[in-house]
Amino acid sequence: MVDETKALRKKSLLTPVNIISGIILVAGLYATIIRFTQGLGAVTALSDYNPWGIWIWFKLVAITLAGAGYTTCAAVYVFGMKRYHSAVRPAVLIGLLGYTLFAVSLVYDLGRPYRLPYPFFVSQGTTSVLFEIGLCVAFYLIVLYLEFSPAGLEWLGFRKIRNIAVKATMALTMFGIILSTLHQSSLGALYLSAPSKLHPLWYSGYLPIYFFITSIYGGLAMVIFVFWLSERYLPDNIGHAYQEEKTGVVLGFAKAISMVLVGYFFIRIFGISTANSWHHLFSSWGVLFLIEMLVGILLPAILFAIGAREKNITLIRWTAVLTILGIIYNKFFISTYAFNWQLSPVDRYFPSGLEVILTLFMITVGVVAFRVITSLMPVFFEHKDYPSSH
Amino acid sequence: MSISRRRFLKWAGAANLALIPGKSAIAASNRHFEGYPQGGGVLFDSTLCIGCRKCEKGCNEVNDFPAPVKPFDDLSVLDERRRTGNTAFTVVNRYKTSDGSDTTAYRKIQCNHCLEPACAAVCFVKAFNKTPTGAVEYDASVCVGCRYCMMACPFDVPTFEYNEAFNPRVQKCTLCQPRLEEGLLPGCVEICPTDALIFGERKKLLKIARNRIENHPDQYIDHIYGEHEMGGTSWLYLSGVPFKELGMKEDLGIKPALEFTSGALSAVPIVIGLWPVLLLGMYGVSKRLDKEALEEQDEAIKVSLENAAEEAAKKLETALNKADKAKKREIETAVKKALAEAESPQEGNEES
Numbered sequence: 157m158v159d160e161t162k163a164l165r166k167k168s169l170l171t172p173v174n175i176i177s178g179i180i181l182v183a184g185l186y187a188t189i190i191r192f193t194q195g196l197g198a199v200t201a202l203s204d205y206n207p208w209g210i211w212i213w214f215k216l217v218a219i220t221l222a223g224a225g226y227t228t229c230a231a232v233y234v235f236g237m238k239r240y241h242s243a244v245r246p247a248v249l250i251g252l253l254g255y256t257l258f259a260v261s262l263v264y265d266l267g268r269p270y271r272l273p274y275p276f277f278v279s280q281g282t283t284s285v286l287f288e289i290g291l292c293v294a295f296y297l298i299v300l301y302l303e304f305s306p307a308g309l310e311w312l313g314f315r316k317i318r319n320i321a322v323k324a325t326m327a328l329t330m331f332g333i334i335l336s337t338l339h340q341s342s343l344g345a346l347y348l349s350a351p352s353k354l355h356p357l358w359y360s361g362y363l364p365i366y367f368f369i370t371s372i373y374g375g376l377a378m379v380i381f382v383f384w385l386s387e388r389y390l391p392d393n394i395g396h397a398y399q400e401e402k403t404g405v406v407l408g409f410a411k412a413i414s415m416v417l418v419g420y421f422f423i424r425i426f427g428i429s430t431a432n433s434w435h436h437l438f439s440s441w442g443v444l445f446l447i448e449m450l451v452g453i454l455l456p457a458i459l460f461a462i463g464a465r466e467k468n469i470t471l472i473r474w475t476a477v478l479t480i481l482g483i484i485y486n487k488f489f490i491s492t493y494a495f496n497w498q499l500s501p502v503d504r505y506f507p508s509g510l511e512v513i514l515t516l517f518m519i520t521v522g523v524v525a526f527r528v529i530t531s532l533m534p535v536f537f538e539h540k541d542y543p544s545s546h
Numbered sequence: 547m548s549i550s551r552r553r554f555l556k557w558a559g560a561a562n563l564a565l566i567p568g569k570s571a572i573a574a575s576n577r578h579f580e581g582y583p584q585g586g587g588v589l590f591d592s593t594l595c596i597g598c599r600k601c602e603k604g605c606n607e608v609n610d611f612p613a614p615v616k617p618f619d620d621l622s623v624l625d626e627r628r629r630t631g632n633t634a635f636t637v638v639n640r641y642k643t644s645d646g647s648d649t650t651a652y653r654k655i656q657c658n659h660c661l662e663p664a665c666a667a668v669c670f671v672k673a674f675n676k677t678p679t680g681a682v683e684y685d686a687s688v689c690v691g692c693r694y695c696m697m698a699c700p701f702d703v704p705t706f707e708y709n710e711a712f713n714p715r716v717q718k719c720t721l722c723q724p725r726l727e728e729g730l731l732p733g734c735v736e737i738c739p740t741d742a743l744i745f746g747e748r749k750k751l752l753k754i755a756r757n758r759i760e761n762h763p764d765q766y767i768d769h770i771y772g773e774h775e776m777g778g779t780s781w782l783y784l785s786g787v788p789f790k791e792l793g794m795k796e797d798l799g800i801k802p803a804l805e806f807t808s809g810a811l812s813a814v815p816i817v818i819g820l821w822p823v824l825l826l827g828m829y830g831v832s833k834r835l836d837k838e839a840l841e842e843q844d845e846a847i848k849v850s851l852e853n854a855a856e857e858a859a860k861k862l863e864t865a866l867n868k869a870d871k872a873k874k875r876e877i878e879t880a881v882k883k884a885l886a887e888a889e890s891p892q893e894g895n896e897e898s
Contacts, residue, residue, distance in 0.1 A: 197708030204629065204705040207693035236832025252703050267691015267706065267714040271671075279688040286694050287670035288814060326829075334821045338814055343811035349668050349698040351802045352795055364810045445785050454747040498625065498795075 170481045177520050181512060184517025186527050187510045191264055199510040205496060206505035213491040214515045216343060217484055218261070218522075220367070221295075221376025224382070225251020225300060226336040229329040231412075242398040243405045245307055245535045246386070248381050251298040253522045259297065261518050285345045292339035299332045307404075310539040311532055314404050318542075341368040347490060355494035357445040358486075360427035369423070372415040374483045376409045377456075380476035393530040395537025407464050410472040413479065414460035421453045441497070444489070452482025555800040580778070581661040586680035586726065587780035588735060589755055592792060593765055594742035595652040597640055598622055604737030605636045605656075622730035627793075630655055632705050635719040636734055645788040653786065654743070656734070657682060657703045657719035658772060659780035664803030665695035665704060673716075680748065680780040681721035688803060689716060700776050700798050719779070751782055758784060778804025 202209050215294055228247035231237045263269040272276075276294070281287045302321065309318035344367030347354050360366065383402065387394060389499045415511035428434060456479040492505060530536055559790050602617040611633040616623050624640040629791065632639075636656035643651045659682045666674035671688045674695065679746075684704075696704045707714040722732035730736070735743040752773060754886045759766045771783035783789070790796050 193711055195707075195709050195714060198711075200708070202693075202706075202708060204631065204696065205702055207696035207706060234829050234832070236829070236836060265692075267693070267710075268689065268712075269691075271688075271690040274688055274690055275670040281670040281672040281675070283666075283804060283807075283811070284668050284670040285811065286668065286692065288811065290670060330825055331824060332824060334818060337817050337821060341813070342810065345807055346694070346697075348806040348810060349664055350700065351806060352700050352798050353697075361809070364813070394898070418849075459651035 157542050173312060177524060180513070180520045182523075183513045184520070187514045187517070188264075190510070191514070196267065197266075199508065199514065201506065201508040201511060203503070204504045205499055206492075207243060208265075208491065208495075209505055210492060210507045210511055210515055211261055211539060213487055214518060215258050215261050215265075216487040216491055219340065219343060220371045220374040220483055220487065221378040221480065222251045222258070222396040223336065223340060223371030224254075224378045225303070225328060225375070226329075227331045227372055227375040229303070230333050231408075233326055233329045236332070237408065239401060240405050240408060242401045242536075243379060243383070245304070246383065246518065246530070247375075247396075248300065248303050249307075249526065249529060249535055250378055250382055250393070251375075251526055252304050252484050255293065255297050255300055257522050258293065260521075264514060285342050285349070289339045289342045289346070292335045294344070296332060296335040296339065299328050299335065303328045307487075307533040308534055310322050310534050310542055314543075315341035315541075336371065337368060341365060343367050347495075350495075353496055353498075354490065355436070355441055355497040356431060356433040357428065357441055358489050358494045360431060362423060362427045362430075363490075365423065366420070369416060369420045370483055371422065372484070373413045373479065376416075377411050377476040377479040377483075380406055380409055380473060383478060384473045384476070386530065390530060390536075393527075393536050395534075397538055398536050403467075403469065406469055406472055407467060410464040410475070413476075414457050414464060416511025417453055417460070417479070421449065421457065424449060424453070441494070442529045448485050448489070452478070452485050456482065547796075576681060579662060581748055581780070582678040582680070583749075584678075585661075585748050585780060586745060586752055587659065588721075588732065589744045589751040589782045589784065590654050591742050591744075591758070592651055592653060592783065592785040592787075594740045595654065596636070596740055596742075597621065597638055597650075597652040598739065599624075599638055600737045600739060601654060601734035601743065602634065602636055605719075606634070608725065608733035609633075609635060611754060624652075628655075630657075630703055630705055630718065632707050632717045633725050635717070635832035639793065641792050642646075643791045651787050651792060653736070653783075653785075653794070655701075656781070657721070658701055659719075660776055660777075660802070661778040661780065662802035662804055664698040664700060664776065667802070667804040667807070668694045668698040670694070677723065679721075679723065679726050681723040681726065683720065684716060684718060686713075686715045691716075698803055700795065700803070704750060746878075748780055748782070754781055755784055773853070774800040776800070777805075784799060 187199055196202060200209060200211075224247045228240065229241055232240050263272070266272065275281060275287050275290050302324065305321045306318050307317075309321060343362035344365070346365035347359065347363055348361070351359055383405070387402070387407070428437075437445065454484050456475050458479070459471060459475040462468070463475060496504065599621065600613070600889065606614070606618070615633070624638065626639075628634075628637040636654060638652055638654050640650050640652055642649060658834075659676075659680055663674060663676055663682045665684075666672075666676060666682065670692065671690055673685045673689045675683045675685070677683055693704075693706055693716070695716060696702075696706060704716045704718045706716055707846055722730070725732060735745045744754065746754075755770045755773075759768055759770075763837045765786055766799060767785050767788060769789070771785070771789050772779040772781050777800065780797070783794070805842050864887055
C-alpha cells in the first residue's frame with residue numbers, strides 16, 4: 157500500500173488541487189508565524205466589540221460535522237445496524253480530524269494558548285459553559301484517538317494491543333455519545349448568556365438542543381459527502397468490503413437525515429413561537445432566516461426522502477452538500493453575522509485576509525491528513541492480516 | 547474521631563460560602579441576591595454631567611495610562627462615538643436627544659460592576675470575582691485569553707490587548723479597588739466637578755436617586771438604570787431623556803447572565819445519568835432483536851426439517867405400503883402360480 161501511495165503521489169504532484177493546497181499551506185505557515193510573534197491584532201480583524209470571528213465559525217462547523225464519528229458508531233454499535241460497519245472507521249477519522257483541527261485552531265484563537273490546561277488544573281470555572289465544553293472535548297479527543305487506534309495499530313503491526321483496543325469499542329462508543337451530547341449542545345449554550353446580542357430569530361432557549369440535533373444530521377451528511385469525495389479522488393484507498401456496503405450506507409443515512417431534518421424544522425419553528433419572535437420575520441433578517449429554514453433544512457429533508465425512495469445516489473450526494481451548506485450558513489449567522497446585530501455598521505466585524513487564509517489552512521491540513529491516513533492505514537480497506545474484523 | 551468545634555465551624559462557614567451567588571449552588575434555588583450589603587457603587591446623574599472629560603483624565607492618571615492623542619480638554623472628541631479601551635477604562639459620549647429644552651446629553655461609559663456579572667459567570671478559569679466592596683475584579687494571572695467575557699458582557703465593556711503577542715490581558719475599569727482599600731474615592735468620582743458622580747453604598751445611592759426623581763419628576767425619567775438591569779449593577783444611572791437616546795440598551799431584562807445558562811448546565815448530570823441507561827437499553831433491544839431473529843430462523847429451520855422428515859416418513863410408508871401390496875400380490879400370484887404348477891404336473895403325471 158505504501159508503494160502504491162508513493163506512486164500515486166508522484167503521479168499527482170502537480171495537479172491544480174495540489175498546487176492550490178501548497179500555496180495555502182505556505183501562506184498559512186507565514187500567517188502562523190506572524191500570529192505567534194506579533195499577536196492576534198496583527199492577523200485578525202477582531203475588536204473589543206467583536207472578540208470572536210470566523211475562526212469560531214470554523215470551529216463550530218468543524219465540531220458539528222465531526223459528529224460523523226459518534227453518530228455512525230451509535231448506528232452500528234448501539235442500534236445494531238451492522239450493515240454499515242465498513243463506514244465506522246472513515247466516520248471516526250472524520251471525527252478525529254474535526255476535533256483535532258478544533259483544538260489546533262483553539263491554540264491560534266486563545267490569547268495565551270500555553271495556559272490551555274489552566275481550566276482543568278489551576279482554576280476551575282465550573283459555572284462556565286466553556287468549562288464544560290473544554291472538559292468534554294478533551295475527553296472526547298482521547299476517546300476518538302482510542303476508537304481509531306485499531307487502524308493505526310494494524311498498520312504498525314501491533315496485534316496484541318490492537319486486539320485490546322478493539323475490545324473497548326462498545327465502552328468507547330458509549331462514552332463518545334455521552335460526551336458528544338454534552339458538548340455539542342453546550343456549543344449552542346455558549347450563546348445563551350448574551351440574549352441582547354444575538355438576533356432573536358437565531359437566539360432561542362433551545363439553542364443547545366438545536367446544536368445537538370444539527371450535529372446528528374450534519375455528521376451523517378458529512379459521512380455521505382466525504383465518502384463521495386473519497387470514491388472519486390482516492391479510489392486507490394478503497395477496499396472490497398466498503399464497496400459492497402456503500403450503497404446501503406448512503407440510502408440508510410439519507411433516510412435518517414431526512415427524518416431528523418423534519419423534526420429539526422419544526423423545533424426551529426417552535427423556538428420562534430415560544431419566544432414570540434414572529435414579527436422579526438417581516439424584515440430583511442426574516443428573509444435571511446427563511447432562506448435557512450426553507451433551503452437549508454426543509455428542501456434537503458424532501459430531497460433526501462425522494463433520493464432514498466428512488467435509490468438516487470447522485471441526488472442524495474448533492475443533497476448532503478446542500479445540508480452541509482445549510483449548517484455553515486446557520487453557524488455563520490450565530491457566530492458572526494447575527495451576533496452584535498444591533499451594533500452600528502462601522503463597529504461590525506469583517507474578517508481580515510490572514511484570518512481567511514488561516515481558516516483555509518486548517519481545512520487544507522484536514523484534507524491532506526485525511527488523504528495520507530486513508531492511504532496508509534486500513535480505513536476504507538481491510539488490513540490483510542485482519543480480514544472482516546473491523 | 548470526634549469533630550472539634552473549630553472544625554465544625556469551618557464547615558459551617560464553607561456551607562455559608564456555598565450560598566453566596568456566583569457559585570453554582572445558588573443557580574437553581576429561589577434565593578434572590580440583592581448584592582453584598584455593604585457593597586459600594588456610583589450614581590451617575592446625566593442631567594448634571596457637562597461633558598468636561600475630567601473623569602477620563604482622572605481615570606487616566608490613577609491608572610498610569612499614556613496620555614491620549616487628543617488632550618482631555620479637547621472636547622471635539624465628544625462628537626465621536628467612543629467606547630472603552632485598553633488604556634481608557636472610561637469615556638464620555640455626547641448624544642443628540644429628542645428633548646426640546648436641551649438638545650444634547652452626556653453619558654459616561656465604564657464597567658457597571660454587575661451584582662452577578664456575566665463575565666464572572668462565563669469565565670472558565672474564574673478570572674473575574676465580585677468583591678464585597680462592589681468591584682468586579684479581574685485576575686490576569688489565570689486568564690487564558692479566550693475573550694468569552696467580552697462576548698457575554700451585555701454592556702460591551704471588557705477590552706483585550708490584541709497587539710500583545712505573549713501575555714495579552716483583558717482590561718476594564720476596576721472601580722479603583724486599590725484606592726477603595728486605601729479609603730480613597732475612585733479616580734473619576736474624585737475629580738468630577740459637578741457631583742454628576744457620587745460614590746457610596748449602593749442601597750443609599752438608590753435612595754438618593756429615588757428622592758431626586760420624586761422631588762423633580764419633570765427633570766428625570768422615572769427609572770433608575772442599573773437597579774434591575776441584568777440582575778442589577780453597582781453603577782446606577784439617572785437621565786432626563788429616555789436611556790435609549792443615551793445609547794443604553796433597554797432590552798436587557800432583569801435576569802443575571804448566569805440564569806440563561808444554568809438551565810443548560812443543569813442538564814449535564816441528567817445526560818450523564820440517563821444516557822447510559824437509554825443507550826444500553828437500545829443496545830439491549832437491538833441485541834435481543836438479533837437474537838430473536840436468529841431463534842426464529844432456527845425455529846423455522848427446525849419446523850421445516852420436521853415437516854420434511856414427516857413427509858419423508860409418510861412417503862416411505864406409502865411407498866412401503868405400495869411395495870407391500872405389490873409384493874403381496876406378487877407372492878400371491880407366485881403362490882398361485884406355484885400351486886397351479888404343482889397341480890398341473892400331478893395331473894400330467896397322472897395322465898402319463
